[in-house]
Amino acid sequence: MKDESDQDIQRLFAVAGARRRPPEDMASRVHEATMEAWLALPDQIEPELPEREAWRTVMPFALAATLLLVTFIGWGILRQPAPVVSEVGQIAFASGAYTVRGSEHLVLPALGTGALINTSAQGRMLIYLTPVTHLRLGPDTSITLHNNGEIWLHAGRVYIDERGGAQVKVITPWGVGITDIGTRFEVRHENDTLEVAVREGAIDVALPSQTIGARAQAGTGVLLHITADMSVERNQLSTVDERWNWIQQSYPPFELNHGTVHDFVNWAAQETGLELRFENQLVEQQALTATTLRGPAIYATDLTKNQIAAILETTRSFRVLPGDEHVLVIGFAN
Amino acid sequence: MRHQQDIDLVRQVLGKNKAAFETFFETYFARLFRFCSTRIDDEGAVEDIVQETLIKALKSLHGYRGEAALFSWLCQICRHEISNHYRENGRNAPPGVSLDDSPEVRSALESLASEEATDALQQRTIERLVQLTLDHLPDRYAKVLEWKYVEGLSVDEISEQLGEGRIAVQSVLARARTAFRKAFSDLNLELSVSK
Numbered sequence: 274m275k276d277e278s279d280q281d282i283q284r285l286f287a288v289a290g291a292r293r294r295p296p297e298d299m300a301s302r303v304h305e306a307t308m309e310a311w312l313a314l315p316d317q318i319e320p321e322l323p324e325r326e327a328w329r330t331v332m333p334f335a336l337a338a339t340l341l342l343v344t345f346i347g348w349g350i351l352r353q354p355a356p357v358v359s360e361v362g363q364i365a366f367a368s369g370a371y372t373v374r375g376s377e378h379l380v381l382p383a384l385g386t387g388a389l390i391n392t393s394a395q396g397r398m399l400i401y402l403t404p405v406t407h408l409r410l411g412p413d414t415s416i417t418l419h420n421n422g423e424i425w426l427h428a429g430r431v432y433i434d435e436r437g438g439a440q441v442k443v444i445t446p447w448g449v450g451i452t453d454i455g456t457r458f459e460v461r462h463e464n465d466t467l468e469v470a471v472r473e474g475a476i477d478v479a480l481p482s483q484t485i486g487a488r489a490q491a492g493t494g495v496l497l498h499i500t501a502d503m504s505v506e507r508n509q510l511s512t513v514d515e516r517w518n519w520i521q522q523s524y525p526p527f528e529l530n531h532g533t534v535h536d537f538v539n540w541a542a543q544e545t546g547l548e549l550r551f552e553n554q555l556v557e558q559q560a561l562t563a564t565t566l567r568g569p570a571i572y573a574t575d576l577t578k579n580q581i582a583a584i585l586e587t588t589r590s591f592r593v594l595p596g597d598e599h600v601l602v603i604g605f606a607n
Numbered sequence: 608m609r610h611q612q613d614i615d616l617v618r619q620v621l622g623k624n625k626a627a628f629e630t631f632f633e634t635y636f637a638r639l640f641r642f643c644s645t646r647i648d649d650e651g652a653v654e655d656i657v658q659e660t661l662i663k664a665l666k667s668l669h670g671y672r673g674e675a676a677l678f679s680w681l682c683q684i685c686r687h688e689i690s691n692h693y694r695e696n697g698r699n700a701p702p703g704v705s706l707d708d709s710p711e712v713r714s715a716l717e718s719l720a721s722e723e724a725t726d727a728l729q730q731r732t733i734e735r736l737v738q739l740t741l742d743h744l745p746d747r748y749a750k751v752l753e754w755k756y757v758e759g760l761s762v763d764e765i766s767e768q769l770g771e772g773r774i775a776v777q778s779v780l781a782r783a784r785t786a787f788r789k790a791f792s793d794l795n796l797e798l799s800v801s802k
Contacts, residue, residue, distance in 0.1 A: 279756075282784060285791075286756035289737035292749075295640040295657075299650075303658045304632055310662040311628050314621070365691070403667045404684040436683065439670045455674075528693035531646060536686065562645065562735040 361386050361421040362402045366525045369396035369412070388418045392429070397523040405437030409523035413463075419444075430461040432520045434543070449499060450479040456489075459520070467499040472512050472546055480505070492548065492599025512546040512599050518575065520544075526570035534560040534591055534603075541581045542601050544573035552594060552604035560591065560603060613677035617668055636661065638678060638742045639685055645735060646689050656692055660685040678743065740790045748783035755780060 295303075364373075364382035369392065373381065376388035384390070384400065390410065392398055398410040402421040410416065414429025423442045424431060433441050434457045443451045443460045445467055451460055456474025461467070469478055475488035480503050487495040489512060496510040510516065527540045538560065542549035551557035566588070578601060582593035585603070594602040619627030639657045647653050664684050671680055741749040754760040754768065766776045 279784060282752070282787065283756055285733065285737060286752070289734045291753060291757040292637070292738050292741055293641055293644060295637055296650075299640075299654050300636060303636060303654060303661065306658050307632060307636075307661045307665065308628065310665050311620070314623075314665060366694075401687070403670055404663050404687050405667075405670075405680075437667075437670055437672075437680070439672070525694050528690070530693065531648070532693075533646065536646075536690075558736060558739065562739065 359386055360384065361388070361418050362400045362408070364398060365401045365407075366399040366523070367397065368522070369393050371396045371398060375417075384418055386418070386420055389415070390418070391415045397519075399523050399525070402441070403437060403439065405435070406439055406441060407434040408432070408441075409434070409520050411461075411519050411523065426460055426462055428462055430459060430463065430519070432459045432523070433457065447499075447501065447503075448481065449503075452477045452479070459517070465501065469497040469499070470510055470516065471495045472517060478505075492597060512548070514546075517546050521573040521576065524573060526572045528570050529566040529568035532566045533562070534566065534585070534588060537566060537584070538581070538601065538603055541573070541576060545576050545578070545581075545601075546599070547578065547601040548599055550596075550600055550602045552602060556591070556604055559605075563590065610673045610676050614671075614673040617671050617673075617677065620665070621668055632661070634746050635678060635681055639681060641738055641742060642682055642685055643689065647692065652692055656685065656688045660688050663688070676743075736791070740787060743790060744783070744786055747779065748786050751776070751779050752783050752787060 360379055360383045362384045364384065371390065371392045373384065374389045376383075376385040379385045390398070390400075392410050392412055392414045394412050396410070396412050396414070400408040400410070400418075402408055402418075406421065408424065409432040411430035411432075414431065415427040416429075416431060417425040417427070419425055422440060423444065424433075425444045427446060431443060433443065433453055435441050435453050435455060441453050445451070445460060445462050447462075447467060449467060451458070451469055454475045454477065456476060457472045458474075458476050459468075459470045459472070461470075469476065469487070471487045471489045472494045473489050475486060478485050478487065478497060478499075480499070482503065485497075485505060487497055487507070489495060492512050494510040494512050494514075496508045496516075498506040498508070521544050524544060527537065529537070535557070538549055541547070551560065571584075578593065578598075581601065585591045585593055586606070588606070590606055591603055592606045594604040596602040616627055616631060620631050636657065639660055640653065643653045643656050643660075644650075647656065660681060664681055667684070671677065675683075741752065744752075751765055751769075754765050755762075760768070762773055762776050762780070765780075766773050769776060769779070771779075
């Protein structure tokens with residue numbers, strides 16, 4: 274029986290052909306290397322589900338673990354286990370001088386549990402805690418990487434960019450803990466002052482007596498000014514405020530060559546704090562597939578919406594559409 | 608929206624289930640290869656990047672929470688690896704220039720344009736859009752569509768490949784076509800390539 278209703282798809286596939294397949298020898302090599310990495314994973318690790326579900330899964334094991342703990346507590350006291358040190362991040366970019374201590378067992382750029390990192394007065398650094406959790410350090414900053422979800426800020430400023438759904442906690446010298454809820458935020462402890470700024474998403478700030486929340490929305494972030502006596506002053510802060518400019522100096526330049534328009538506008542929005550929107554899905558898909566860029570590496574320092582628009586104009590296919598100050602809307606060129 | 612099927616697969620991969628690992632590799636290796644190939648010409652570099660993406664993904668898999676589709680999550684990692692690749696290669700390239708030198712940058716970017724002439728571009732765009740759509744469909748749907756419309760297999764031959772009866776195959780094909788049309792129409796494109 275002939276299917277008359279599928280002629281549209283037939284014609285489309287006739288033009289497109291088959292999806293490109295990776296060569297078999299490549300597949301075999303990558304399979305071998307990937308399997309080796311998979312076999313080396315520790316046994317019995319579970320995905321980090323959101324809190325409520327994770328507890329439902331973990332509760333029986335927690336009870337069993339408590340019993341075991343009670344049984345073997347004496348043994349635990351008598352025997353000091355050898356320290357287990359593992360990689361918790363990688364330095365992806367650095368400028369100016371810096372020192373790393375407590376991570377000597379690993380070769381830089383790898384950073385281990387407990388690494389103490391200090392940047393100089395001109396120092397900047399970008400650390401990948403995971404491929405989707407990035408940490409930036411400003412000048413004169415000192416931190417300890419407790420693990421890839423917890424950072425102890427001793428002095429200076431850090432910026433967290435978390436896009437993978439994991440939670441990152443920053444502990445400050447006053448014991449104030451800041452936990453993100455899928456977000457981008459900055460913590461500064463400079464000149465005996467603690468400031469927490471949220472650029473996207475939301476955070477919880479745990480003070481000794483209370484936990485307060487802060488959420489950014491529609492181009493307006495929040496700046497919390499916390500004094501030593503734990504009083505909190507709350508102000509609004511634009512997501513494109515000059516305060517954020519330092520983070521652009523902690524990121525390597527963007528390589529235009531072979532990048533897609535999609536890559537470029539994503540990077541530009543990430544660095545400027547603009548909220549990226551495409552006029553419609555067709556624009557987004559074309560940005561992803563139709564045009565690749567050619568040109569030199571560019572720095573985000575002081576990148577503005579007008580400069581982004583100027584670069585897009587050269588594609589002759591895309592442009593920045595008029596919109597709110599904090600939004601970057603991409604559409605087709607006329 | 609939680610991606611429960613992806614979460615289940617991740618849990619099984621982390622639980623050292625070999626069949627789950629093979630499913631993970633079979634499902635995502637070729638897709639990442641295509642994702643990366645559209646951004647990098649050098650096949651050797653593509654191999655390194657896809658391999659590194661898969662290895663890093665496995666090491667970070669415990670952090671996957673199902674808030675995005677697993678393929679989208681993998682693409683995010685792959686994008687970072689591609690950026691790293693250009694950054695590392697950039698060491699031998701001419702130094703970057705600041706946007707402060709705007710006229711110079713603008714002039715250097717003048718070469719930036721659509722990749723090919725209109726007809727060829729249209730064909731290439733359609734190729735990429737079809738691939739993109741297929742890569743985002745469930746693997747089973749993408750496979751039956753390719754078997755039927757690219758390789759020209761009959762319903763009986765597909766039935767043999769899947770080990771299922773004719774009626775089941777016709778039903779899968781119908782669902783696959785619907786899913787494909789919906790995904791494609793989401794791109795606001797008309798399902799017609801006739802000029």
